[in-house]
Amino acid sequence: MSELILFNKPYGVICQFSAHPKHPSLADYVRIPDVYPAGRLDTDSEGLLLLTADGALQHQISHPGCKLPKTYWAQVEGVPDDDALAQLRAGVDLGDFVTQPAQVRRIDPPSLWPRTPPIRVRQSVPDSWLEIIIHEGKNRQVRRMTAKVGHPTLRLVRAAIGPWSLGDLLPGELRQLTVSAPPLANGGKPAHHDRAMSRADRPAPPRPGVRARHAGRRR
Numbered sequence: 001m002s003e004l005i006l007f008n009k010p011y012g013v014i015c016q017f018s019a020h021p022k023h024p025s026l027a028d029y030v031r032i033p034d035v036y037p038a039g040r041l042d043t044d045s046e047g048l049l050l051l052t053a054d055g056a057l058q059h060q061i062s063h064p065g066c067k068l069p070k071t072y073w074a075q076v077e078g079v080p081d082d083d084a085l086a087q088l089r090a091g092v093d094l095g096d097f098v099t100q101p102a103q104v105r106r107i108d109p110p111s112l113w114p115r116t117p118p119i120r121v122r123q124s125v126p127d128s129w130l131e132i133i134i135h136e137g138k139n140r141q142v143r144r145m146t147a148k149v150g151h152p153t154l155r156l157v158r159a160a161i162g163p164w165s166l167g168d169l170l171p172g173e174l175r176q177l178t179v180s181a182p183p184l185a186n187g188g189k190p191a192h193h194d195r196a197m198s199r200a201d202r203p204a205p206p207r208p209g210v211r212a213r214h215a216g217r218r219r
Helices: 056-062 082-090 139-147
Strands: 002-009 044-052 070-075 102-109 127-134 153-161 176-181 193-194
Touching: 002 056, 056 193, 070 139, 082 102, 082 139, 127 139, 127 153
Parallel strands: 044 153
Antiparallel strands: 002 044, 002 176, 070 127, 070 153, 102 127, 176 193
């Protein structure tokens, strides 16, 4: 069993612990020593970031053979039609690589925290939300996918990685878990045990349109 940290990364925070001249870093929020990210999240994206001090666990979470699904909520410009959704589901040629098939569906706007700064709004162009589940993690992949089918991403929130979700975490909050490492090849889900809450008390994963409960800020 190993320790895993679930952290809701705010917009504008860079995924490193060293100081950055323009952006706050993980060190401004995560005061637990000797942990590092298991994967990354773009500075202009928000949501779930996993951290651990266990190198083997970090490797397994981020290893392509584990194929953990990553769930994103993307606010996009315009309203994608069925053809655009079909392209995302089939795989998109981004020039340097072709994405694997994704699970994509339209969702109602999720009840999220306000973003600072807010997204740009064009009065003449509507926006909408998609849930996109991928098993890859290429640089800015989701943003490139939606732009390729004609709907640039305005806001991107990672809601879950495998069985781990944001739950009730607000930006800047974290939760510590004791977990077992996910298997690499068979698609099994990692077992996990929340030290702070029993299974019965643990909040359900966030759902579009349902605001998560506030759980005191822990930094």
